[in-house]
Amino acid sequence: MKLISLLAAGLLLVSGSSFAQQVLRVSAIPDEAPTELQRKFKPLGEYLEKKTGMKVEFTPVTDYAASVEGLINHKLDMVWFGGFTFVQAKERSRGQVVPLVQRVEDEKFRSVFITTSPAITKLADLKGKTLSFGSESSTSGHLMPRSFLLAAQIDPDSDLKRIAFSGAHDATVAAVSGGKVDAGALNISVWEKLVGEKKVDPSKVRVFYTTPPYYDYNWTVRADMPAELKKKITDAFLALDASTPEGKQILELQRATKFIPTRAENYTAIEAAAKNAGLLKK
Structure with a gap:
């Protein structure tokens, strides 16, 4: 009986392992509200299920760092990263992550600076004012806006009255439109979406500076993902x-x-840019 029990336990373990491999665990940096991320992913998840033959599960994470740790600690299999979070994941995993695909738009991505103040028309006008970034680990909501401020000889930490971190692009817009800060920096794609959905009035909250282009978002997996599955996912996109x-x-x-x-x-x-801004060790 003992031998049979051990064999049964072994079969259960094998069965559980086999089942686990049939699930593709996906997440994304929380640069928008969790409900919006789920809404955006649902049709894509269903499409990937058909193309890979696997069950696809979307798991929201609490912050940007959790998306990085989830992937490198084998709790997630694929993550929608911003450029900076990809760089962080590459460094944390010692190069054991692979970006598969990006949108055409991500080859020349931009950030925008927004305000309600008529006194702010250029980056230099931010001196002595309050500014909200998104998440500290956001490429388009913090790193690149900070980088372009530094290039314009404006140090956010010493030249501005106060900086804040809203945690997400839509929250930055809310902080600016609600008068909590004088200005904010965010992803141009989210800005255009909110304007298009009439969730922000561009006659009251306006863009006063658009950054030069840079590479941004991508879908990333671990390097140890089977080559066949990487190909299926890439081909599907x-x-x-x-x-x-x-x-x-x-x-x-x-x-x-x-x-x-x-x-x-x-x-x-x-x-x-991350190393120059002091956000990544040199």
Whole structure:
């Protein structure tokens, strides 16, 4: 009986392991409200299930750091990272993560600075004012806006009256429109979406500076993911076509015209900016 019990336990372990491998655990940096991230991912998750033959589960994370730790600690299999969080994950894992695809838009991504104050028309006008970034680990909501401020000879930590971190792009817009801060910096894609959905009035909250372009978001997996699965996922994204109803819905929700392959080398400028801004060890 003891031998049978041991064999049964072994079979259960094998069965559980096999089942676990049939689930693709996906997450995204929480740069918008959790409900919005879930809404955007649902059709994409269903599409990936069909293309990979696996169950796809979306797991929201509490902050940017949790998305990095989840991937490198094998609690997640694929994550939608910003450029800076990808760089952090690459460093934390010692190069054991691989970016698969990005949107065409991510080759030339931008951030915007917004305000309600008529006295603020350029970056230099921010001196002595209050400014909200998004998350501290956000590429488009903190790192690159900070980098462009430094390039304009404005040190956010010493030249501004106060800086704050809202935690997410939509929260930054809310802080500016609500008068909690004089200005804010955020992802241009979220700004355009909120304006398009009439969730912000651009006659009251306006863009006064748009940054030069830089590489940003990507879908990243661990390097130890089976090559066959990496290919299935990559091919699924590359096959998305706005001329089909399914592709149109997914691409619109992802705010993409199409997905293209990407590589780690595309994010070296972001890594350099992070080191220069003191957000990553040199």
